[in-house]
Amino acid sequence: MRYVKVAWDTEYPGFTVDPHPYLDELPCLAPELPPGAWTFATDPDHYRFSSPRCVKDLGLAEVRVAADKSGSLVVRFTPNPWKHEDELEIRYTGVVHFSFDYAHALDWMDKDTFLLDELLPDPAGCRHEIALTDATLTVRCRDLEAVWIAPAPSDQDGPQTPMA
Template sequence: MKYVVARWEESHRGFWTDPREYLRRLAEFRDRLPEGARRFATDPAHYDFPGERCVKDLRLSEIGMSAMDVGALRLVFSPNPWKHVSGLVVEYTGVRRVDIVEDEHPWDEDEGYGTVLLDEILPVEGGCSHEFALSGSSVRIECADLDARWLEPSAER
């Protein structure tokens, strides 16, 4: 990620996460983000760590692509039961690139891709990039736009 900090700190035996530089810079490029990406990136709850609509601590539970809808991608995040009342779905259109990189040293081999540490949305030519730092991997998508929506508690998935 370019501005968001999300890294393991051996001295603390934990992850260090800090979106402040990204939030300072967001004002410089927010108008270059596509509408859906801008709406999600500038949502005041997005980085409100104790809030139930903060992306931190969600768990990546599903990655979906359809062979009939080229350029579409769907990520589903399950709620953390101690923090969130619902999960999050992010649907991407005009997907040009998807990179998934597994950590060389995952902290818990049973956690799959891991939980969200933080994310970052940046403008790119023709759309945006959306990168998630997870506790066991990272996911980066380049697309035309995205639509993020919090699910109703009874409508998980």
């Protein structure tokens, strides 16, 4: 990433993250972003770590790539139970590049966790780079829509019908 800082700290094992260089640059970048990317990047809760609408700590759940040539891609993240209430689904349109690159391996984690991201202007529209605990997801596209969705209740949570 160009502005957001994500690094593994060997002294205190864990990730250090810093969105401040990106947030300082965002007022200059935002006008060049397409509308959906602009809305997502400039949401005041996006980088507020204590907010239930902050992207940090969401769990990667699914990546759906269109089988046709529509250029659509959907990435879904599940809530962290100690922080989030809703899932985040990012719907990309006009995708011209998608990569999922593994940089290192943290075998003790059961899923990749969202560390931080940044959205930058791109000739295609925007470039969205997401740092995960085990990988980097990069999408270049015309635009995106980020939607917070309440998770569907599980079968165990609903009313029980007695069996006859």
